[in-house]
Amino acid sequence: MKTLPAWLTLTADAATIQLARAAAMNGMRVDRLTLRYPTVGDVRAAEKQAPSDQAERELILFASLAGVGPRDLEGLSMRDYRRVQEGYFRLDAADDDQPVAVAPGLSPAGD
Known part of the structure; x- marks a missing residue:
């Protein structure tokens, strides 16, 4: 297990x-x-907003x-945004031993 x-x-x-680094989220400074966990509806709503x-x-x-808000996440450093991405992909992994490379609904073109 990884x-x-x-x-x-x-x-x-x-x-x-x-x-x-602490960042502003919903008008407050947070350090985490x-x-x-996402639902099918969450993924579908995001797809509908940015097809x-x-x-x-x-x-x-x-x-x-x-x-x-999305603007709050845009204020993160790239280091922290990559942490958010990895956290999502680990959370959405089908099996702890097999991390998912790309989240459902967010696959690269051609998949």
């Missing part, structure tokens, strides 16, 4: 990401972000799961 990074905590329902822009679709989905 060891989780120290900045990531997973439960059956959520991934909590320790940010490298929790993503709840032709994969990066925007991902941002919308992650913001929804974290309960923050």
Whole structure:
């Protein structure tokens, strides 16, 4: 089984990401972000809002799961945004031994 990074905590329902730098989320400074487990509806809503822009679709989905605005996530450093991405992909992995490379509904063109 792959060891989780120290900045990531997973439960059956959520991934909590320790940010490298505190960031403004919903008008408050936070040092961690929790993503709840996605539903089919979450993915479909993000696809509907950004049907032709994969990066925007991902941002919308992650913001929804974290309960923050997409603009809040845009204010993260790339280091912290990559942590959010990895937290999502670990949370959405089919099996802890087999991390998913791409989330459902967010697959590269051609899949």
